[in-house]
Amino acid sequence: MDLALIFLRRLSHAVLLVLAVLVLNFLLIHLAPGDPADVIAGEMGGATEEMLAEIRELYGLNKPVIVQLGIYLGRAVQGDLGQSFFYNAPVSELILGRIGPTILLVTAALSFAIFVGTFLGVLASYKPKGFLSGFVTLFAVIGYSAPIFWTGLMLVIVFAWLIPVFPIAGMYDVTLDNGPVGRVLDILHHLILPALTLGIVYIAQYARLTRASMLEILGSDYIRTARAKGVSGPKIYGYHALRNAIIPIVTIAGLQFGSIVSGAVLVETVFSWPGLGTLAFDSILARDYPTVLGILFFSAVLVIVANLITDIVYRFVDPRIRTGG
Amino acid sequence: MAPLLSVKNLLVEFKTRAGIAKVLNNVSLDVHSGEILGVVGESGCGKSMTALSIMGLVPSPPGNVAGGTIELNGEDLLSASNKRLHQMRGKEISMIFQEPMTSLNPVFKVGHQIAEAILLHEKTTKSLAWERSVKMLDRVGIPEAAIRANSYPHEMSGGMRQRVMIAIALACNPKLLIADEPTTALDVTVQAQIFDLLRELQRETGTAIIMITHDMGAISELADRVAVMYAGHIIETGDTKDILSKPQHPYTRGLIACVPHLEENPSEERPYLAEIPGVVPPLTDLGKGCTFAPRCDFRTDDCTGSQPSLSKISDQHSVSCFNLNTVAS
């Protein structure tokens, strides 16, 4: 089948998923105990009668539920996710202001994890019973078992007390005015600890996955063929085997994007990273539901887009499904 | 004339949970330039391991070449450096395998996989190597070679893939090609095509071939000489004609009798489907006697005492059996 056609189908699929998330948000507002107007106002019982009346009018809360859903979807499609009364700003504006840092954090952590994890996994597969192999297996179990926010806090203790080389809070130093290049470097400097924290769990998982698939691939017939035609060791590992081992890594990376966004929420609160996570945390404490639901929506969209990209990359790395459908 | 390949007293062992398995015991064989040597025997008799030993590809661990010599044109392969082995594999000796479905790397185009072999062993450019790989595809009988070079393995049938394997193996004009049951996984009609192709290419290039198979029919059609293996030993070797018409070892006789046939009115001595009673002994526990003794109708006391050595009965024909006279009569 034509690649463009496949992509179009995936795209329409993605749009349906986005709509479904909006319907979920609508349902959550109505399923929550109490008056939906209160939920939308975001001040559980604290909003003035005047404000509530205005909300009821705006969202048609006196009309049948299906009409309300229509109104809600209609507004959402136009980019109107409601008004945050806590921040006194439109929710979409609030979120768009914070989504950049989250994307930066997540992609940094993910690429870091994929590169380092794959590298470690390939090295470990060289000697399946060697020291590095044992280390990778152990590191994976440990990385998997430590709460991510705790890992972050431990890094804060280490880097604030013992080796104060990385900043432990914020995304850049507001007191510095060092031009655009200096600002970028400053952001990267601030990014290291949060990205490392978020990445550690996934480094461990990718290293383990790479090691396992490399070992399987290295025993396969086509690697024997490569050896039989005179390909030498490093090229067997780094080219013939790795090129195949990438396939499961891409699959897993795509599936894990949602869990990475979740992890980012916790890591952001540890390092006061000004992204969606800290916004979610602050607005939950303030019971600012429109913002909270807006964040849920936007992060789901983030995952949907990431899945779409994975799907394309996947077709690129595995010729067997490229024309499959 | 000195042989192209000379294997002498090769010993290969495998560590298994049940102990050390002696996979190859004193295997000796010669291959001369331009000839086709057939190696026959049932599964697990060591034919594939002989091939992997020659290629230097015995999986280690658990495998281990414990003794013997393998010489190609007088050069000892067992003591050669890794670098030298990489130079020789694909250039001097090539190999094709049993499973064409899984023997090609699924993520690379087949043209690329042939060109890689050329680029590894010869100083040439990528585009020239690609051109040559298209030529190779054409030579192994793949239609529209220039287009098919851009295909991925999964887009080809098993027979096509085996042709690609042959193209990879012959890309650098090796002196010796080892074909390890190249047709076992293929349809009968495709099998014949692959055999024809191998014979044709062999005549054109003069490459010597070691043809490993359990198919006596293929042997009779292709091979100039035959070596029969049983439980890690070569038990009989000679010209194909002699082996097929005058087999001396009881196992070889059994093997030939086992070839199913469709003659009318099968006799008692030659039923449609014959079999050799019993099973191959465990390679971890071979004992000191003839390995075939437990299954042999002609067994005597000598047979359980020691393994008979391979001795000449004519210029070309050697057998390892104590009771040749009783077997013959």
Place this chain on the structure above:
Amino acid sequence: MSSIETQFIPKSQHPIVEAIKAFRQSWAGMLGLILLLLVILFSVAGPFIYAVDPFEIIWAPLTAPGVVANAPFGTDHLGRDVLAGLVYGGQATLFVGLTAGFLTITIGILVGAMAGYYGGGVDEILMRITEFFQVLPALLFAMVLVTLFTPSIYVVSAAIGIVSWPTTARLTRAEFLRIKNLEYVKAAQSIGARDNRIIWRVVLPNSLAPLIVSATLTIGVAILFEAGLSYLGLGDPNAFSWGMMIGAGREYILDAWWLVTLPGIMIFLTVLGFSLIGDGLNDAFNPRLRER
């Protein structure tokens, strides 16, 4: 080579007996089991041996460990005993972990079994729903659920279960797809066994090995989830938990390292116990991998 190995097939035993034997040989599995038993002992018997109210103020705030005898692990920012918190905090954590884990596995197996066994339209619909749940970042979704409904350990457990089941569902579905085409299932169908019976009595028992491994890991993940929610202040405010202690101690991290470090170690050890048991079980159920 396979032919060499198949010559030495060891005597066969009931797969469960074999698996228990293999599990006992796995140092990871045994270490995990010991760790977990210690944590359970600490959390269940601890409160009887060390009966100090974790909410009670007993000494000056932020006293370091080892300074005073009645607060051996120090005090928190309100002057409450940290050791008492560690002892009591395990109960809520383990309760939520087990309940949420159980809920996750139940929903996951139900959905996965139906989708995998019936296939077709049922599969299509159930997998679309699964996909939808996988698109929502689980922690954020759980945060929203917990905030919309008043947080209690039951709401927290339910929220974790609702957001976590897709992984189990996918695994179950894959197993069912694999097994339902095997001969013994066809045989059961051919003698007229009902679908219900085939699903639960034929297919499920044969897919248990990977599901048990996954269940062990799922409980670990649920505990991490509970810890994350409590850390953010979204846990049950009336139940003392390790995550809550870390959340409360976060502001004092540079003055009182023990407030975040100690409860974190407890969570880590608990989850590590489950992960190692999962590893051990995985080795035990996959004899092929044991050879590596």
